[in-house]
Amino acid sequence: MRKVISPEEAERRLQIIFPRAAFDTVFSSPLAAMAVAALIYVDAVCSADDAAETVRWARPTTVLWMSKAVLACDTDAERIAWSDAAAKGNRHVVALQQAWNIPFEPAYRDNSRETLRDETFKGWLTHNAIRNRPGLPKSSPLPMWSLLDSFASLFDPGMTDEEFKEAADQWRDQNLDPGTRLKAAFALNEEVHKHAVKVRLPNSNGATRTLAAGISSLIIKGIVETWALARLKLPVVLAISEPGDKVHLADDALLRKLGIKIDDKNVLPDVIIADIGSDPVHFWIIEAVATDGIVSEQRRGMLLDWAAKQNIKNDRCSFLTAFRSRNAAPARKRLKDLASGTWAWFADEPEYELAWYRIYV
Known part of the structure; x- marks a missing residue:
């Protein structure tokens, strides 16, 4: 027993x-x-x-x-x-x-x-x-x-605290739906700010990146682990950037093959994901908004300029602004400023996506 x-x-x-x-x-x-x-x-x-x-x-x-x-x-x-x-x-x-x-x-x-x-x-x-x-x-x-x-x-009373927390994370991953997992992750992050956020990269043989604790990192976790797998055919994370000019790169060989050079002097978005299952390869340029930093018209222009320098054509780029929630203050304040032809996603409603584009008649 x-x-x-x-x-x-x-x-x-x-x-x-x-x-x-x-x-x-x-x-x-x-x-x-x-x-x-x-x-x-x-x-x-x-x-x-x-x-x-x-x-x-x-x-x-x-x-x-x-x-x-x-x-x-x-x-x-x-x-x-x-x-x-x-x-x-x-x-x-x-x-x-x-x-x-x-x-x-x-x-x-x-x-x-x-x-x-x-x-x-x-x-x-x-x-x-x-x-x-x-x-x-x-x-x-x-x-x-x-x-x-x-x-x-x-x-099991014999488990150490760290063993328990790791086991609890694994149990939630295996038994809770994506939206519920993200809500739990946000709640735990608010209660225990010192914990880093570990992100599992798709199609990378189990590779992970560890990000600083915070709302932005949890939104990025949702983008990479949930949105990308549901939305894209074969997503590969090329880069994740954090405050303080810290950039987490993907496989260098893949970056060279795609002709992309990334360094901390670039005008970088929070996440760059390539859908290598699309023909030709399609690039998603993503901003995770904890306080501000949406894909506005101005920001979209700057990011397209950066993409052009990487020999990525405009028609191979799509843009996503990711928020914690539709009820979060940044979303309520800035949704009206999204650039035309971009999408929005909310971590607490991961099965849905908003599109903002001009209707031609």
Whole structure:
């Protein structure tokens, strides 16, 4: 059986997995933390493929009847005994704890089950953190909930803080949709400013670039990891520039083949991506806007001048301005100033894109 985790530590980790600036607080509340601790305690953990009859399922009351005193009785035999008693009903739990000389002092009242079942568990279910027993109605009194093992593994008390944060990042990447991942990344960045932003480059054999912490870097992460893969046929990141004249280059051989020379004296955009799946190769010139710096008419002209010096023709260039959100102050202020024939993208709505161009009639 997995090691037992305290509700306090479970809550701390839940707030990193589901930062409250991006998720409903029921995902990381003290009740949610007790749910993690209780389900792990009774071994209600399974894989998505386990046959239902082989899974140890639990009721919401398994969580509500749990207490710190019970969690301290952590031998496998004690945990199985308490799990079996909870599966039978309240009086069996009371009797067992009397035998253990532990008063029955549940952490929550039974009327908390609706919040746990209809809000916390339902939300976790949409994010692949928990599994419910198939074929049972929502109101069934039978045990029907079990944590998915990949989620439960995030609560191994033996993990170091760095190991946990890395595992939490991997879990979010594998289980959350792109928009939800970006919201979580923004929320975590605001809570912990010291963390650098790692960007995985597409079609580069797993290569990454590490950018300074900040909103611009998170927008760039969304552009490279989400927008480019959805929008372009075969995207290759040629360069990423950061404040302070720091430029992250792609493969030098590819740059030479494309005839592009990049240095920190150029009028560089934030990101340059080549769609090498397009014939001829098409170049996307992108600005990530945390405060200002959109592709205005003036900026577009300057960037086309730079492209011409790299022997990139105008008709092979497209321009994107990327914002954190349509509700972000820079977007509200500057959308009206976008250059004609350019696009806009918003990190918190990654499936959509705005186009601004003249209609010819």
